[in-house]
Amino acid sequence: MNKSLFFAGGCFWGTEHFFKGIDGVVQTAPGYANGSVDDPSYEQVYTDTTGYAETVKVDYNPSRISPGKLVKLFFASIDPLSLNRQGHDCGTRYRTGVYYDDPSVLPEIRKEFAALERRIGAKPVTELLPLQNFWPAEERHRDYLDKNPEGYCHLPLSVFRYLRLYQDLGLMLEGESDPVARQAQTAALIAERMKFFWTGFYRVMNGHLVLGPFQGPPACFRIAYGKGVCGTAWEQRRTVVVSDVEKFPGHIACSSLSRSEIVVPVIRDGVVTAVLDIDSTSVGTFDGTDAVWLELICDLL
Ligand code: SME
16 A cells, blocks of 8 residues: 655655655655645745645655655755755745654654754754645646756756665665675766766775775775875764865875865764765865765665
């Protein structure tokens, strides 16, 4: 039996397209949730006086995906600290929220909200509320980005690429337990899909980071704790985004072509076991979207 959850994530064109890409989602419908007038039109909701949020009804097969996983992925598609604004769209109709019609999913969803709060270090403004009402949107809004592939989307395109990559990697890693083999496959898939200049792992071994599986030009073998971007991410146990390596004191230049970098710690049972390091030949390649999705990828490891 399929179940439903309702997600307000900003403009419903992009949010519907995002959920359509999730394995285990069987059907989606854009619409208007938790407002005050019956059967509102887009134009009415657009006035921002009806209380409605642009929302996507997501029908999913619970034997293929859990409500918690849906919420986790949803959080990687929104800015949970932005009140009544997502991307270029602002107004209460663009607030973010998770609405449920079956309270039995609440404990699992609350866990994801708590995990989100730990990750961002603040209370998200995203609502978690019972669904009061939902009216499907007009036909022209359904499957909008399939019908209009060049149409407006408030989400960066990298979100859709990362979603595919994350799900494919999850399937690939099933059944292989060797950590180096898993890192090797992860580096290869990220490099193939995202075409970064250098993508690889440094493993924590005897108090050092030691070069692990990677794709790209030869790199330095060892990095000390707290040194360079990699050693800093290890020491601070957090993702470090460097938009211009020349401005990062202590950056270790394995290649003079590298201009920006992101390093994500791989944490297992509270211990940093490795870091994922990605370099780009352009300045400013990485942002919060890369950080969130690469952290999800490192969680698979
Ligand atoms: N730049 C990294 C060293 C590793 S290479 O980028 C592959 C750092 O500063 O830690």
